Amino acid sequence: MIRISLGQLVRVLDGTLHEAADRELAVANVSIHSDRILSDCLFFALPGANTDGHRFVEAALRNHAVAAVVSRNWAEKNRQTMPGPLLIVNDPLRALQRLAAWCRGQFSGRVIGITGSSGKTMVKDILHHLLALSGHCAANPGSFNSQLGVPLSLLRAAHRSDYMLCEAGTSAPGEVASLERMIRPEFGILTNIGWAHIASFGSQERIADEMANLFRHIPSEGWVLAPADDPNVDRVLNGLSCQIHRFGAPSTTLPYIIDRHLTPSGVTLFLRLPTGEEVRLPVDSPLPGVVTALEIALCAASLLGGDLHAMAQALTHYTPPATRSEVWKSPNGVTVLNDVGGFDPLSIEAALRSLEAFGTESGRRLFVYGTAEQPGPAGEGTSVQVGKLAGRYGVDELLLLGGDSLNAAGTAFRQSRPHGATTLFPHVEAVREYLLSNLQWGDILLVKVPESRGVDRAALDLVEAMAPNRFYLDVKAVTENVARFRRLVGSHTRILAMVKALAYGSDAVQLSREFGEMGVDMIGVASADEGRQLRSAGIDLPILVMACTADEADKLLRHRLTPVVYNLEMVDPIAAAARVAGCKLDVHMEIDSGMGRLGIRPEQAVELAERIDRTRVLHLCGLMTHLSCADESEEDPFTQGQLAVFQGVVTELRRRGFSDLICHAAATAGAVRFPEARLDMVRIGLGLYGLYPSPQVQEGLELVPAVALVSRIVKISLHRRGERIGYGGTFTVPQDGFRAAVIPIGYHDGIPRALSNAGHILIYGQPAPICGRISMDSMVVDVTAIEGAAEGTDVLIYGDRGGFVLRPEEVAEKADTIAYELLARLGPRVQRIFLRE
Numbered sequence: 001m002i003r004i005s006l007g008q009l010v011r012v013l014d015g016t017l018h019e020a021a022d023r024e025l026a027v028a029n030v031s032i033h034s035d036r037i038l039s040d041c042l043f044f045a046l047p048g049a050n051t052d053g054h055r056f057v058e059a060a061l062r063n064h065a066v067a068a069v070v071s072r073n074w075a076e077k078n079r080q081t082m083p084g085p086l087l088i089v090n091d092p093l094r095a096l097q098r099l100a101a102w103c104r105g106q107f108s109g110r111v112i113g114i115t116g117s118s119g120k121t122m123v124k125d126i127l128h129h130l131l132a133l134s135g136h137c138a139a140n141p142g143s144f145n146s147q148l149g150v151p152l153s154l155l156r157a158a159h160r161s162d163y164m165l166c167e168a169g170t171s172a173p174g175e176v177a178s179l180e181r182m183i184r185p186e187f188g189i190l191t192n193i194g195w196a197h198i199a200s201f202g203s204q205e206r207i208a209d210e211m212a213n214l215f216r217h218i219p220s221e222g223w224v225l226a227p228a229d230d231p232n233v234d235r236v237l238n239g240l241s242c243q244i245h246r247f248g249a250p251s252t253t254l255p256y257i258i259d260r261h262l263t264p265s266g267v268t269l270f271l272r273l274p275t276g277e278e279v280r281l282p283v284d285s286p287l288p289g290v291v292t293a294l295e296i297a298l299c300a301a302s303l304l305g306g307d308l309h310a311m312a313q314a315l316t317h318y319t320p321p322a323t324r325s326e327v328w329k330s331p332n333g334v335t336v337l338n339d340v341g342g343f344d345p346l347s348i349e350a351a352l353r354s355l356e357a358f359g360t361e362s363g364r365r366l367f368v369y370g371t372a373e374q375p376g377p378a379g380e381g382t383s384v385q386v387g388k389l390a391g392r393y394g395v396d397e398l399l400l401l402g403g404d405s406l407n408a409a410g411t412a413f414r415q416s417r418p419h420g421a422t423t424l425f426p427h428v429e430a431v432r433e434y435l436l437s438n439l440q441w442g443d444i445l446l447v448k449v450p451e452s453r454g455v456d457r458a459a460l461d462l463v464e465a466m467a468p469n470r471f472y473l474d475v476k477a478v479t480e481n482v483a484r485f486r487r488l489v490g491s492h493t494r495i496l497a498m499v500k501a502l503a504y505g506s507d508a509v510q511l512s513r514e515f516g517e518m519g520v521d522m523i524g525v526a527s528a529d530e531g532r533q534l535r536s537a538g539i540d541l542p543i544l545v546m547a548c549t550a551d552e553a554d555k556l557l558r559h560r561l562t563p564v565v566y567n568l569e570m571v572d573p574i575a576a577a578a579r580v581a582g583c584k585l586d587v588h589m590e591i592d593s594g595m596g597r598l599g600i601r602p603e604q605a606v607e608l609a610e611r612i613d614r615t616r617v618l619h620l621c622g623l624m625t626h627l628s629c630a631d632e633s634e635e636d637p638f639t640q641g642q643l644a645v646f647q648g649v650v651t652e653l654r655r656r657g658f659s660d661l662i663c664h665a666a667a668t669a670g671a672v673r674f675p676e677a678r679l680d681m682v683r684i685g686l687g688l689y690g691l692y693p694s695p696q697v698q699e700g701l702e703l704v705p706a707v708a709l710v711s712r713i714v715k716i717s718l719h720r721r722g723e724r725i726g727y728g729g730t731f732t733v734p735q736d737g738f739r740a741a742v743i744p745i746g747y748h749d750g751i752p753r754a755l756s757n758a759g760h761i762l763i764y765g766q767p768a769p770i771c772g773r774i775s776m777d778s779m780v781v782d783v784t785a786i787e788g789a790a791e792g793t794d795v796l797i798y799g800d801r802g803g804f805v806l807r808p809e810e811v812a813e814k815a816d817t818i819a820y821e822l823l824a825r826l827g828p829r830v831q832r833i834f835l836r837e
């Protein structure tokens, strides 16, 4: 958000400032969580479902919030005891909304409002992907479309973007009007009018009226894109003064779908463009809704002036993030469709159609159907229908999860499919056990289990059952680690989260999606391509690219990536590209203060800064260096020397008028061990995962372990004394009755070969030594002393899981490497699982 002083804020929010506060203090961020305070952050005390944000005012201020926005009622009672600064308003949520409306007023890009009963998030994600081809696009994350989500999104959107996509949701009358006051769209999209929340509206007419409120102030040069052939839509759009466009029908001005063919992995669409040309578009998801969302997004992007050929190209084999979690392909060839739609026969049929559309050459189609107990004839009626549908759509095996009322489904299924198999399971655990031993390469599994049974949990259980090798990342632990760094560095120091190399082997996109919420100010990547990938996944935070080259200037500009300039030669080509693109670009520059890698020599720093400045299109806004030995105390004099060199450059540049530079030097080790290195920003990588570059860093800050690599025993064999194990026969069995367990994970998956005959893993917390050489995709461990170890038992390769810990740093040391390399080498066959509860 734009920087604003407390004095100005008082006016915008129509509040009063507790005397103790300094009106000149600047605010550049907001937070509603006391443990996620960003730099220069304003805390809003909002009521929550189970608690009241006012209880956390003290914690927020302790975590360096610049000020807290509190209600007048609360302030009257607590003003004396609270150190402040407090900004007192009638209603903190209203105040947050006012601030969002103010920020929206400062935004000069084009604002597109999206509403409708369903599909909003998917349309937003696809449109975001398309608009990112030609400019920078901000959007609300996920489905942040509520009275709270919308203002937070508006406040966090990068205010210099070309476009802002804002979703407006509603569950009760009047909500869209309130969102419209903040969003003030210039263009509008209505996906559909359905039945969601019909109870609180009474009729579809009323739902249509409610949604049309989003469009009431769209100027006459703007437009609304809405479905063709819906009388409700026609009625509510009648009074608008802007243009109305329709999707879903032949058109001379917009692209439309003329035909579709099912394919093994989804569907191929045939589109007619306004030029009359026909374009083929293969889509990787058969899920209902994706096709419509694609069509809407293409129409909208076309109205905004995009190149339709380039867009169709960009959508080829694209899967919107909203559906990604629902289609999961395991490394061992099993596909899971986790259907989160309704339980009425129509929704079930739609889900089964998706299953059928997913071609499978060798595998079977399995359907896990679970339902809350619904005794009596009604339950039985549905059951019979489900059984029949499963038979009709080619299900090979029907797995029923629940009580006896489901027996009717099994009977109906067998009648229509005599060779089909069906089993009734009492609980998710039993289904999991069954799948674990029965799923094969090529199988496709549709999971439809009601939320009361924990859809996510059930799907996760299945994923766990099917993927022997799993890397768990505990997102809550990462959040806590960011909070601990925030406490360490204070409020005026920004936090950059380093996600180079797939976020140290985990998954950069998944993790970066959550950084804004965690209180991270900026994201760091190694290359322009890593940055581009984050942008097209819809990530808005500023992104700093450590090592790009001048020929990537186009990518930097198109995706608003901030490059680090490290030599004189890079300046002119990047500046030339910026001139062609007609925009300015922020850059940081790097000083080599002793690392001997990237960076300009200190004596050339002024020359580089002035060359950047002279371009007038590049804006030098940051200055960095990298410390080479910050984790080793015996090298502290060297580190202090590096910092002194860097300080010298900072002082010299400031003296020459480069006044608003963000200066940064410290990674995890430097941030913990050298308070004087924290400066304006710290760049944290390894520490996010709760790991330490060295034991000396561990002494300075306690972090929460966030990673674990888990595998499973696939075979146990008995050996006699003198037999040999593995390539080269390097391990000789020492005694009879030796129990050896095979673990299906090897050096291709990131297990260092140096652990051969050296390391151990944990089984039920007990060490199992590695016997013989690590192979490409398996290894053998000694489980003679571990009684419980059996085929199917999970084993811990490293990390923190189930109450047992084997520190990755320790494992790395045994392999004569570092935790960084251990993580970054994690192979593609390992399933990444993000834990959020």
Ligand SMILES: *Cc1c(COP(=O)(O)O)cnc(C)c1O
Residues within 6 Å of the ligand: 498, 500, 546, 626, 666, 667, 668, 669, 683, 684, 685, 686, 687, 693
């Ligand atoms: C990788 C990297 C970091 C992060 O280092 P950690 O030790 O993982 O915190 C910071 N800055 C630069 C330039 C890097 O390359």
